[in-house]
Amino acid sequence: MPTPEESPLPLPVLEDYAEIGPLVGILIGSESDREAMEPACVELDERGISWELKVLSAHRDPRGVAEYASTAALRGVRVIIAGAGMAAALPGVVAAYTDLPVVGVPLTSSRSVMGGLDALLAIAQMPPGVPVACVSVNGSRNAAVLAAKILGQGGGYPGTPGRPAAEL
Numbered sequence: 001m002p003t004p005e006e007s008p009l010p011l012p013v014l015e016d017y018a019e020i021g022p023l024v025g026i027l028i029g030s031e032s033d034r035e036a037m038e039p040a041c042v043e044l045d046e047r048g049i050s051w052e053l054k055v056l057s058a059h060r061d062p063r064g065v066a067e068y069a070s071t072a073a074l075r076g077v078r079v080i081i082a083g084a085g086m087a088a089a090l091p092g093v094v095a096a097y098t099d100l101p102v103v104g105v106p107l108t109s110s111r112s113v114m115g116g117l118d119a120l121l122a123i124a125q126m127p128p129g130v131p132v133a134c135v136s137v138n139g140s141r142n143a144a145v146l147a148a149k150i151l152g153q154g155g156g157y158p159g160t161p162g163r164p165a166a167e168l
């Protein structure tokens with residue numbers, strides 16, 4: 001049994017996440033995805049919506065993805081946009097770790113199958129109960145527009161005190 005100091009994934013201390021985060025968290029599976037997500041950043045900037053972008057791979061850094069996704073809401077993030085190519089697990093894994101809405105962006109790369117069909121299916125074909133909103137291949141601008149629309153909704157999340165799920 002490892003001591004807390006030896007633990008490969010130390011439990012987060014609440015104070016570590018007390019800072020106010022941006023409204024939108026943008027994740028990409030690789031540095032090579034950055035350019036394709038630029039339209040989302042521009043769109044959010046034009047709308048005056050705060051955002052952050054982090055490179056976190058569901059396959060290469062699953063613990064990092066788990067920590068980001070499970071603590072994002074604590075920092076004030078309200079929507080997560082996740083872009084990935086190929087076996088694009090990132091949006092789905094993020095959705096597994098958070099109740100925040102997740103918008104997935106399937107991306108093309110030089111090794112994509114059928115221009116990004118691989119990533120499109122990987123993101124859209126989520127199992128019941130764990131939804132990811134999926135935009136078009138390389139549709140990062142639409143992901144930002146959708147995030148803005150989500151942020152524009154009032155009434156809180158279903159099940160929150162102001163709006164019980166049973167009344168929806």
Ligand code: RP5
Binds near residue numbers: 057084086087107108
């Ligand atoms: C995916 O594999 C990434 O999202 C990226 O689109 C693709 C290729 O990644 P690199 O090999 O360029 O890092 O996980």
